[in-house]
Amino acid sequence: MDGQRGRRVLDTILASKRAEIAALLVAPPPRVIRAPAGGVFKALRRPEGGALRLLAEVKLRSPSAGALSSVLRPAERARRYAEAGATMISVLIDGPFFGGSYDDLAACRDALDVAFGAARPKLLCKEFILDPIQLAMAAAHGADAALLIARITSAEDLARLADAARDLGIEPFVEVTTEEELAAAEHARARVLGVNARDLDTLVMDPARAERVLARVDPTAARVHLSGLASPSDVARIAQGPADAALVGEALMRQDDPGPLLAAMVTRAAAG
Numbered sequence: 267m268d269g270q271r272g273r274r275v276l277d278t279i280l281a282s283k284r285a286e287i288a289a290l291l292v293a294p295p296p297r298v299i300r301a302p303a304g305g306v307f308k309a310l311r312r313p314e315g316g317a318l319r320l321l322a323e324v325k326l327r328s329p330s331a332g333a334l335s336s337v338l339r340p341a342e343r344a345r346r347y348a349e350a351g352a353t354m355i356s357v358l359i360d361g362p363f364f365g366g367s368y369d370d371l372a373a374c375r376d377a378l379d380v381a382f383g384a385a386r387p388k389l390l391c392k393e394f395i396l397d398p399i400q401l402a403m404a405a406a407h408g409a410d411a412a413l414l415i416a417r418i419t420s421a422e423d424l425a426r427l428a429d430a431a432r433d434l435g436i437e438p439f440v441e442v443t444t445e446e447e448l449a450a451a452e453h454a455r456a457r458v459l460g461v462n463a464r465d466l467d468t469l470v471m472d473p474a475r476a477e478r479v480l481a482r483v484d485p486t487a488a489r490v491h492l493s494g495l496a497s498p499s500d501v502a503r504i505a506q507g508p509a510d511a512a513l514v515g516e517a518l519m520r521q522d523d524p525g526p527l528l529a530a531m532v533t534r535a536a537a538g
């Protein structure tokens with residue numbers, strides 16, 4: 267995909283978010299509140315000599331891939347991810363571009379609570395967050411952590427949003443692409459840091475740049491590789507580097523039953 271198109275996609279997503287935020291600010295608050303679990307940082311840290319943690323994503327479609335599998339409903343897919351060994355489940359809640367919703371997040375949380383109780387994987391709300399009202403929605407619908415994308419905010423707004431997330435008891439999971447964005451994440455005191463191999467302005471994958479930026483993240487943080495992993499051997503390659511965890515979306519979403527592929531990835535995450 268060319269760079270111009272990527273920038274247009276991100277700009278269109280952000281324009282749609284601003285309209286959604288305006289509507290959320292005048293809507294009644296959600297009626298059911300689901301308390302966050304805490305412990306996200308610890309869950310994502312890789313023990314000395316231990317296995318890379320895996321995060322599995324629910325995204326029904328994406329601007330780069332188009333439609334993905336919808337055979338399993340999000341809650342059933344989240345349950346399969348948990349059974350196959352995911353430490354965290356990321357739920358894309360954007361509707362217009364990714365086919366998700368806050369209701370999907372709540373359904374995943376309720377299903378995981380029933381099936382696994384306190385041993386359930388943590389839940390990440392993946393959204394283009396520009397305003398604290400979106401964090402309140404994420405918390406109410408069952409998130410333990412919320413994605414904050416350094417590319418789409420100023421450093422000061424990123425720090426304010428990270429504080430607002432902590433005030434709600436959810437972990438700010440800050441996504442960066444470049445060294446400059448890493449500095450903004452550090453200013454926001456993020457301790458869970460994702461480095462995206464996909465540049466959101468161009469939608470182009472650059473694993474070498476992701477590896478370079480990840481190597482510069484404070485080693486006391488939970489360091490997460492994001493995007494572009496398609497196979498167990500891709501996971502094994504990341505497991506040999508400094509990352510604590512890696513997130514897999516599209517490759518799992520291409521599977522009607524993601525269990526076998528995720529289980530094979532979990533095996534290679536341990537073996538390196």
Ligand SMILES: O=C(O)c1ccccc1NCC(=O)[C@H](O)[C@H](O)COP(=O)(O)O
Pocket residue numbers: 275276323325328329330331462464466469492493494495513514515516517
């Ligand atoms: O996935 C996209 O096309 C996309 C477009 C614009 C903004 C964000 C986008 N994706 C978010 C992500 O980076 C991924 O969902 C996530 O890291 C998983 O990546 P993958 O395993 O490559 O699906």
